[in-house]
């Protein structure tokens with residue numbers, strides 16, 4: 015597969031989980047990839063795998079909630095790989111707490127990482143896409159972008175906001191041949207899901223196995239997806255076949 019030959023991609027949260035799978039998949043399809051996140055070691059490991067396979071990659075550290083860190087990371091990555099064609103806003107955090115137990119700092123952090131982070135990255139990278147005559151914005155949203163989620167109001171609010179950003183940019187940027195879409199997965203087997211299982215088990219006295227089953231019982235297929243399955247959906251949007259998909263919420267469940 016080399017559908018992304020001569021394309022450059024910037025992927026947030028690329029060191030582990032879904033972002034790591036997207037980075038490896040995009041690099042496997044021929045893209046030069048910038049992986050951004052807070053954990054340098056994890057990012058370097060992803061870049062090493064890509065380089066061993068003959069690809070091009072660069073690691074840049076940043077907290078996506080901090081605008082200046084994002085702008086610096088994008089500049090550093092651009093200097094190494096050239097301007098970007100593809101942006102994947104994948105970095106995200108969640109939590110589990112009742113509204114009345116949610117402190118304001120937690121609320122703000124969840125909105126900053128999941129929503130503001132995507133805005134900062136779009137702002138930094140869309141000018142590259144306009145200059146190059148096209149591009150792809152792929153936002154890793156959630157089923158929580160489409161329905162409410164008890165005990166995770168900030169997460170659901172941020173992910174609803176991310177979908178609003180996705181749809182607005184789809185309309186604003188279509189004249190530049192830039193598409194903007196969201197992928198909305200149900201449960202995916204990553205650290206985030208493991209944390210949700212542990213939180214549910216701790217709160218309800220269930221075993222981790224029972225908690226996992228309870229979470230999955232809410233979804234259609236009653237199984238967790240692999241990060242690679244999400245990466246394949248992202249690759250479809252990033253490649254030539256993605257040109258006619260714009261402003262969509264692609265539900266994976």
Ligand SMILES: NC(=O)c1ccc[n+]([C@@H]2O[C@H](COP(=O)([O-])OP(=O)(O)OC[C@H]3O[C@@H](n4cnc5c(N)ncnc54)[C@H](OP(=O)(O)O)[C@@H]3O)[C@@H](O)[C@H]2O)c1
Pocket residue numbers: 026027028029030031032033050051052053054056076077078079104105106107108127154155156157198199200201202203204205206207
């Ligand atoms: N797992 C699921 O069931 C599921 C379902 C629907 C949607 N999603 C969404 O999918 C995306 C990826 O989640 P995942 O399941 O792969 O979770 P994960 O395994 O917990 O990974 C989260 C990623 O986000 C990065 N990240 C977190 N906070 C960051 C920050 N402030 N700045 C920069 N990077 C940050 C992490 O990197 P560092 O820690 O190295 O910074 C890590 O790479 C998230 O947006 C999540 O909301 C997940």
